[in-house]
Amino acid sequence: MQSTITSANQNENSAQAEVSLAVVCRGVTKEFGTGDTKVQALRGIDLDVPTGEMTLLVGPSGCGKTTLISIMAGLLDPTAGEVSLLGQDRRDLRGNRLVKFRADNIGFVFQQYNLLPALTAAENVAVPLLIANVKRSVAVERAKQQLELVGLGDKVDSLPRVLSGGQQQRVAIARALVHNPRLLVCDEPTAALDAHAGRRVMQLLRDTTVQPGRAVIVVTHDNRVFEFGDRIASMTDGHIDNVLTGGNFTAASH
Amino acid sequence: MNWLAWKMLTGDRTKYWGIVFGVAFGSLLISQQASIFVGLMRRTSSVIIDITTPDIWVLDERGQNLDEIRPMPDSRLYQVRGIEGVEWAVRLYKGLVRVRVANNSQANDDGNFRQVILVGVDDASLVGAPRKMVLGSMADIRRPDGIFIDEAGYRLLFPNEPLELGRSLEMNDRRGVIVGICHAHAPFQTFPVVYTRYSQATQFAPRERNLLSFILVKAREGIAVSDLCRRINDSTDLQALSTDDFFWFNIWYYIKNTGIPVNFGITVGLGFFVGAAVAGQTFYLFTVENLKQFGNLKAMGVSNWRLVGMILFQALVVGVMGFALGIGMACTFFVVTEASGQPDLRGMYVPWQVIVIAACAVSAIVILASLLSIRKVLVLEPAMVFK
Numbered sequence: 001m002q003s004t005i006t007s008a009n010q011n012e013n014s015a016q017a018e019v020s021l022a023v024v025c026r027g028v029t030k031e032f033g034t035g036d037t038k039v040q041a042l043r044g045i046d047l048d049v050p051t052g053e054m055t056l057l058v059g060p061s062g063c064g065k066t067t068l069i070s071i072m073a074g075l076l077d078p079t080a081g082e083v084s085l086l087g088q089d090r091r092d093l094r095g096n097r098l099v100k101f102r103a104d105n106i107g108f109v110f111q112q113y114n115l116l117p118a119l120t121a122a123e124n125v126a127v128p129l130l131i132a133n134v135k136r137s138v139a140v141e142r143a144k145q146q147l148e149l150v151g152l153g154d155k156v157d158s159l160p161r162v163l164s165g166g167q168q169q170r171v172a173i174a175r176a177l178v179h180n181p182r183l184l185v186c187d188e189p190t191a192a193l194d195a196h197a198g199r200r201v202m203q204l205l206r207d208t209t210v211q212p213g214r215a216v217i218v219v220t221h222d223n224r225v226f227e228f229g230d231r232i233a234s235m236t237d238g239h240i241d242n243v244l245t246g247g248n249f250t251a252a253s254h
Numbered sequence: 255m256n257w258l259a260w261k262m263l264t265g266d267r268t269k270y271w272g273i274v275f276g277v278a279f280g281s282l283l284i285s286q287q288a289s290i291f292v293g294l295m296r297r298t299s300s301v302i303i304d305i306t307t308p309d310i311w312v313l314d315e316r317g318q319n320l321d322e323i324r325p326m327p328d329s330r331l332y333q334v335r336g337i338e339g340v341e342w343a344v345r346l347y348k349g350l351v352r353v354r355v356a357n358n359s360q361a362n363d364d365g366n367f368r369q370v371i372l373v374g375v376d377d378a379s380l381v382g383a384p385r386k387m388v389l390g391s392m393a394d395i396r397r398p399d400g401i402f403i404d405e406a407g408y409r410l411l412f413p414n415e416p417l418e419l420g421r422s423l424e425m426n427d428r429r430g431v432i433v434g435i436c437h438a439h440a441p442f443q444t445f446p447v448v449y450t451r452y453s454q455a456t457q458f459a460p461r462e463r464n465l466l467s468f469i470l471v472k473a474r475e476g477i478a479v480s481d482l483c484r485r486i487n488d489s490t491d492l493q494a495l496s497t498d499d500f501f502w503f504n505i506w507y508y509i510k511n512t513g514i515p516v517n518f519g520i521t522v523g524l525g526f527f528v529g530a531a532v533a534g535q536t537f538y539l540f541t542v543e544n545l546k547q548f549g550n551l552k553a554m555g556v557s558n559w560r561l562v563g564m565i566l567f568q569a570l571v572v573g574v575m576g577f578a579l580g581i582g583m584a585c586t587f588f589v590v591t592e593a594s595g596q597p598d599l600r601g602m603y604v605p606w607q608v609i610v611i612a613a614c615a616v617s618a619i620v621i622l623a624s625l626l627s628i629r630k631v632l633v634l635e636p637a638m639v640f641k
Contacts, residue, residue, distance in 0.1 A: 066640045066641070069640065070637040070640055073553070075553055075635075075636045075637040075639070075640075076635075076637045096557055099555050099556070099557045100555065101555075102553065102554065102555040103554065103555020103556070104555070106555075108550075108553055108554060108639070110550075110639060110640070111640075114546065114547070114550045114639060116258075116261070116262065116265070116547055116550075117265055117266075118261045118262055118264070118265020118266070119258075119261055119265075123261070127258070127551070127554065128554055128555070130255065130257075130258060131255075131551070131554060131555050131556055132555075136257060187639075187640045
């Protein structure tokens with residue numbers, strides 16, 4: 001199935017120069033393997049991710065979306081090209097500095113939620129604060145407040161296994177936000193959910209995460225959620241095909 | 255983060271107890287088998303353990319252990335007494351004799367013969383006599399035909415009968431009357447131990463030209479035991495060893511000349527490898543199954559060192575829990591067998607040295623297990639969280 005994206009405004013050029021950029025990619029390439037097994041996953045990516053917006057990264061399977069967000073989240077080194085993360089050159093972020101940078105600035109929402117099964121919802125949400133050495137009681141208290149914000153105030157002591165998929169994803173969103181990151185990276189947050197739950201999760205993401213000073217990147221296959229994005233970068237075969245801005249997107253499949 | 259490591263570890267109770275019991279099993283095997291080995295080796299020196307008063311044991315120069323008696327002429331005693339630095343020196347007889355349970359026993363009136371360890375102690379000083387009496391008085395050993403027998407030996411000769419004095423045993427066609435029941439450490443051969451005066455022991459023992467088994471020596475105050483041993487060795491053609499040296503001399507004989515340490519060594523080694531395999535594999539699989547979680551934490555900003563710390567903490571927890579359980583089970587085993595009167599394992603226990611050795615072995619098991627897991631986590635790409 002192939003998706004065609006249309007924008008109400010059809011603004012293909014970046015007209016928001018005043019918006020500060022959380023991520024800037026210039027000529028980014030990424031290769032895996034060597035010799036005959038070498039695979040070029042990214043072929044010269046140029047992309048700006050502004051703050052205060054939700055940027056959707058879309059494209060078919062194998063087009064390089066996951067590789068690109070891994071680089072933008074500081075989890076993977078590019079083979080070539082320049083990447084700036086929150087104003088810092090990616091090449092300057094190495095070792096423990098990079099680890100701390102991720103802990104302080106980046107929140108993650110995963111397709112399969114990746115909650116720790118042995119922890120309650122509140123304890124799961126508290127994990128980023130524990131990583132930042134916040135006292136456990138304080139961390140759990142703040143986690144409970146965060147769960148209230150995502151509508152799960154009554155589930156703070158529930159283990160992930162007793163929560164529905166949608167609820168688990170909301171816990172994951174609360175976890176991604178609890179330490180107030182400046183960059184939120186969401187990988188297929190609706191892929192494991194039905195249409196209704198997916199829309200609710202996207203609405204929640206839209207309502208709770210998009211704010212001045214924070215950039216939100218969402219990788220998605222799900223064209224039903226395109227309407228929630230402010231900007232859509234479309235990828236094919238390791239390239240960015242086009243970037244649509246202005247919001248009010250609709251999707252048509254054929 | 256230790257709290258997080260603890261929660262991850264104990265989140266799946268089945269796996270958690272699987273790892274703990276893997277370590278516990280290894281710990282139990284190692285400590286129990288090593289303790290039995292130590293117990294058996296101590297049994298070879300049981301008479302030395304029971305006789306604590308002398309500083310030095312003197313024996314024939316070719317004597318190799320406590321049971322290989324090369325009798326010396328009585329004149330050797332006077333020779334040793336004449337050496338400078340000797341406070342006192344007394345005779346000790348030790349030998350195996352056949353005993354016939356006399357017909358005043360209802361249970362054993364069939365004239366069955368049994369082997370016993372006969373210990374003849376100095377008539378005057380009673381050096382070498384048992385120190386802990388169960389029934390009777392120490393002075394009664396001076397009574398005509400008076401003998402003491404150890405409690406376990408009594409129960410072996412008179413099964414299911416109450417402890418009582420006055421029963422008779424026949425040795426070398428002479429009658430000995432049980433005038434005391436004492437406690438003695440279990441000997442290697444598990445034979446009853448019969449104590450009597452030296453002069454009487456020579457009557458009970460089969461006739462030989464010489465009957466003096468050992469000379470027990472006390473060093474004069476201010477004289478170093480090692481110096482006195484050297485003097486005795488230099489002045490006589492006898493072999494003088496401090497009590498401690500004789501204890502180890504005897505044990506080393508059995509270690510070198512019997513298959514016991516090899517057999518137990520194999521079992522202890524198997525315990526180590528089985529424990530390491532079970533605990534290592536379970537712990538490794540636990541880590542592998544949790545790789546996604548570790549990768550998740552890594553992506554969220556947990557450094558490799560903190561992850562290593564978490565794994566080591568988990569390893570420490572299962573190590574301590576498994577070790578405590580294993581040692582606890584081993585101790586319980588010996589307590590229960592002792593309480594049940596089981597003669598085979600009488601007097602055996604888990605020595606602190608075995609606990610230390612088991613702790614080292616368990617540490618090695620846990621370190622091996624965690625090293626495999628740590629390697630897996632260290633090479634983990636955080637980007638795998640998106641896969």
